[in-house]
Amino acid sequence: MLSSTSFARYGDKENSDFFERWLPRILEDRDREGLTENIRRIDALMLTVEPGHSADYVHELCLMTPYDYQMTLESEKHSTHVLRIDHSAPDLLVREVKDPELHGIFRSLNEVYPIGAKRPNSRYMGEVFQVEDLDTLVKTQKAREVRFFSAEQVGNLELPANMAIVKPSPYTHNIVAYWERPEGRERRYALGEVVPRPDMQRAYGEAKERRAALGIDRLLLPIDHLATRIYSQNREVAILEYLTLSSYYYWGSYDIADQNSSTNVTKSVHYEDVLQSPAKVFTAANHPYFCNHLIGKPSPTESFARNFGPRLHHIAVAIRDGRTADQLNIDYVVNSLRDSGQKFLLEVIGSEREGLKQIFSSASEHSSLIIEYVQRFHGFQGFFAKENVANLTAAAGADETLRSLETESRS
Numbered sequence: 258m259l260s261s262t263s264f265a266r267y268g269d270k271e272n273s274d275f276f277e278r279w280l281p282r283i284l285e286d287r288d289r290e291g292l293t294e295n296i297r298r299i300d301a302l303m304l305t306v307e308p309g310h311s312a313d314y315v316h317e318l319c320l321m322t323p324y325d326y327q328m329t330l331e332s333e334k335h336s337t338h339v340l341r342i343d344h345s346a347p348d349l350l351v352r353e354v355k356d357p358e359l360h361g362i363f364r365s366l367n368e369v370y371p372i373g374a375k376r377p378n379s380r381y382m383g384e385v386f387q388v389e390d391l392d393t394l395v396k397t398q399k400a401r402e403v404r405f406f407s408a409e410q411v412g413n414l415e416l417p418a419n420m421a422i423v424k425p426s427p428y429t430h431n432i433v434a435y436w437e438r439p440e441g442r443e444r445r446y447a448l449g450e451v452v453p454r455p456d457m458q459r460a461y462g463e464a465k466e467r468r469a470a471l472g473i474d475r476l477l478l479p480i481d482h483l484a485t486r487i488y489s490q491n492r493e494v495a496i497l498e499y500l501t502l503s504s505y506y507y508w509g510s511y512d513i514a515d516q517n518s519s520t521n522v523t524k525s526v527h528y529e530d531v532l533q534s535p536a537k538v539f540t541a542a543n544h545p546y547f548c549n550h551l552i553g554k555p556s557p558t559e560s561f562a563r564n565f566g567p568r569l570h571h572i573a574v575a576i577r578d579g580r581t582a583d584q585l586n587i588d589y590v591v592n593s594l595r596d597s598g599q600k601f602l603l604e605v606i607g608s609e610r611e612g613l614k615q616i617f618s619s620a621s622e623h624s625s626l627i628i629e630y631v632q633r634f635h636g637f638q639g640f641f642a643k644e645n646v647a648n649l650t651a652a653a654g655a656d657e658t659l660r661s662l663e664t665e666s667r668s
Contacts, residue, residue, distance in 0.1 A: 324349055486568065
């Protein structure tokens with residue numbers, strides 16, 4: 258039997274007695290009931306964009322990441338564009354609502370937040386996990402009071418009919434979905450009919466050609482991690498909930514005191530290499546917003562949650578270790594994209610000596626998501642460096658503050 262409590266713990270963030278008491282109980286119960294063995298890799302990531310933005314966003318993704326456009330699935334209310342690297346990395350499902358006035362649960366999660374409401378149809382939805390036995394999985398999770406969308410609700414929302422989908426988390430506002438897919442079997446999504454889309458093919462073709470011309474296509478690797486920002490008071494319960502819903506373990510947490518924040522990492526028990534199933538990171542403030550005036554420190558993570566709502570903040574793409582044209586690969590990728598007009602929030606930070614280098618792009622105007630690039634040197638296992646995270650958090654916070662001010666000036 259797998260042991261989810263056998264992994265080394267990293268970090269310097271102190272957790273509460275509640276967290277330390279319940280963490281082993283949840284993981285040991287998950288192992289004992291076979292959930293850990295049943296739930297395998299992350300097979301897909303689902304997100305939505307505003308009507309009319311999908312071609313531009315597919316172009317953006319296929320230029321900045323190693324994803325290739327596969328097909329478009331058309332249903333009555335949605336177009337779903339499937340992007341893929343290969344079957345060992347998660348697909349991206351980019352959903353586009355056809356009627357901009359269509360209201361649903363995912364739109365409602367945006368509309369109560371000042372910046373989120375400006376793009377009500379744009380948000381990351383959640384992950385789809387591959388499982389070995391779906392019926393047993395659902396029965397076991399329901400016994401733990403996990404709530405799923407009914408078949409009727411899945412149909413009304415035009416979500417994949419061949420999945421069991423957990424309702425949005427009260428802590429992260431993300432969903433988790435499961436489907437039964439034997440290893441080696443083609444991924445097929447019950448989301449409508451395959452319909453040729455010349456606009457998508459054109460957007461993808463131009464991006465792929467540009468990616469190759471820049472010489473970055475061979476340097477871009479699959480997703481390294483997914484980073485969700487949440488409210489300070491929800492840090493521990495969000496982690497424990499995700500460990501209940503997944504087969505991930507608690508890697509550890511680091512305190513980023515300068516930015517009044519902590520970074521908390523979970524990783525798959527099945528895949529040591531995060532490129533096989535990306536790490537899931539939770540970032541939360543150390544104090545709620547109403548303490549800021551008393552502690553005199555910035556609070557970019559809490560500000561993001563208040564402006565956008567709890568949600569995915571960035572997708573980190575790994576960069577192949579090595580050098581190209583007398584530059585470290587991450588520097589070559591960033592300089593090539595910057596020369597092509599892509600904006601970044603800061604310069605590349607970190608060093609080969611420290612073990613990794615990282616950078617944030619500007620947030621996408623189509624999805625509000627940031628792309629992070631990370632190059633790890635010589636098999637660096639520390640996952641991140643505290644100073645790097647502090648600088649990245651500060652840069653993203655400055656950008657989000659500017660967008661918040663722009664929103665207020667227009668309201």
